[in-house]
Each structure stands twice: as structure tokens, then as C-alpha cells.
Amino acid sequence: MSELRYNLISGEWIIVATERAKRPKDFVKAKKEQVPLPEYKENCPFCPGNENQTPVETFRLGGSGAWKVRSVYNKFGAVSNEEKKERRINGLYNSMGGFGVHEVIIEHPRHNNCIALMSNEEVENILKVYRERYLAVSEIEGIESIVIFKNHGPAAGTSLEHPHSQLIATPVVPPQVRGRLEQAVSFFDLNGRCVFCTMLESELKEKARIVLETDNFVAFMPYASFTPFTIWIFPRRHSASFGGINDREISDLAENLKTILGKLYYGLDNPDFNYSIRSTPVGERGTSYFHWYLSIIPRLSQPAGFELGSGMFINTALPEQTAEFLRQVQLT
Secondary structure (H helix, E strand, C coil): CCEEEEECCCCEEEEECHHHCCCHHHHCCCCCCCCCCCCCCCCCCCCCCCHHHCCCEEEEEECCCCEEEEEEECCCCCCECCCCCCEEEECCEEEECCECEEEEEECCCCCCCCHHHCCHHHHHHHHHHHHHHHHHHHCCCCCCEEEEEEEECHHHCCCCCCCEEEEEEECCCCHHHHHHHHHHHHHHHHHCCCHHHHHHHHHHHHCCCEEEECCCEEEECCCCCCCCCCEEEEECCCCCCHHHCCHHHHHHHHHHHHHHHHHHHHHCCCCCEEEEEECCCHHHCCCCCCCCEEEEEECCCCCCHHHHHHCCCEECCCHHHHHHHHHHCCCC
């Protein structure tokens, strides 16, 4: 029988369609034969030697020549810090100048690399730049929300092959972030506890959906996953803001994230995916009710009529089974 499950973090009901659930291996999709990517591509603006093809550099990890990670303004930014944020009200309609920050974090000099195949130190370097840019951008007056995210593969919306992530900061709190905040506040008011910490305790006790435990982080499949193979990585230590991550935690998160993406890479044949860091708004960094985390969503299914018409997701994979499948995947 199918089952409806309630997602405590988002406050939404999810349909887990057990009668038409697929086996985890069924989500491996046949891909067209692709020419292997080169280590260097002459016309790629992110490859070493082509730095003059990118906009203003905002940060660099490594020397002036052999850099390890770079962050630059997005050439076609969705928002810009040169815009003004004044509101414009026209009758019923509200608008605002496109103020904000849109940066690209170039993760590695090598064109054909990916996080699943990097060393722990290389992933750690990426996370250090995430933190550096998060903290720097949070000091800009008028910034309310910062989202760090990665698109991997065409189905995830990537437009350039070279490994990179993005940061977008806005003067308003996005509705998905606001909804999770309100849900967290409601749970805290009723129970006097952080919903994320409570969920983590429950998952660690049950173990059925845990994929990986490291010293400071736990990766698991949410009980009410929106889509197949969705994975959340929670810090064990309560912290509302990603900006509060320390060096020890960065090192541990690098190991956890690389391992999880490696399991997806080998277990599902390098699927397209998105990940994002979900953190509290800038002005609410010390809250007791919110807990930052990293969400990974492999692009193995596509929203159809029911999802688009109702906003309610149908998941055709059991989180308990997909977690067990990934636990067994060996990194080779």
C-alpha cells in the first residue's frame, strides 16, 4: 500500500508510492556515449591561464599563479551589488531593484574533475572558500539571505562543465527558507527543542535511513523524502548558521560530502544532482530553533502533472531501501 509521510522540516505531506516503488538499481539511467573531458580546455573561462575571461575575482585560495579555488562575480548574475534595493509599489504590485550578490566558486583548476573524485584536502579547500565568501557577503548591508549551491550535470541546470558552485545573496528571505523557519519556530514553541536536533536523535536511534556517520556530521535519507535518493547532511553540533562552521568541522564535512557523492557516483553511475546549503537568514544566526544542513537532490525523476498541480511530491523509492543500497556501495 502507498503511504503518506509528513516532513517535519518543511511541514509538507509526501506520498511514498510503495506499490510502484523501484528498486534502487533501477534508478541508474543509461547515458549516451560521451567523449571524456580533457584536463584543460582552451576556451573554458574557468581553466588556469584564462583568468582574464572571468569577471572580478572576489577571493583566491592559493598563490597568484597556481590557485586551488577561486571565486568571481557571475558574468550573467541574477542579482548585482551595483543595483539598488529600493522598493517600488504600483497599486497591488511590489517590486525592487535587483540588488544582491551572485558569485561563482571555481572548485578546482582541472576541467574534468568532480568532488566525488577529489582528495579530502581538495574538498576541504572548497568548503573553506564557501565559508569565507559566506562570512564576507553576510557583512554587506541589506543582505538578508545567502544560498550556496551546486548544479552537477545538464538535468541539474549546469551550463559549464568545469567544476563550480555558486553563491546568491538576496535582500529578501526566499519562501522555502522562510517556510522552514516558520516550521522550526512552531516546533520549538510546542516542544522547547530544535526540530533538527530532535530529528537527528531519532534517525541515529533508528539507523534505518542513515547512510554515513562521521565525527561531526550524519548523512541520512529523510523519512519523508521529496524525491528518490535525497540526502541530508546534518551537523551533530547545533548551529543555526553555516558561517559558524569551524576548521575541524570543515575537514570532517569534506570527508562526509566526498564519500556521499562518491557513493552516488559509483552506485548510480554519476547522476546529475543539485546540492545546497540551507542556513538561517543573516539576521538570525544565533537562534536555538534552526539548524543549518546540506541537502543533496539527485535528478532521477521529474515533477509531473500531480506535483505541478498540487505542490505535493510522489516519491517512488523507499528511503529505507535507498539508504541500505548506498551503505553497500564501495568507492573504487
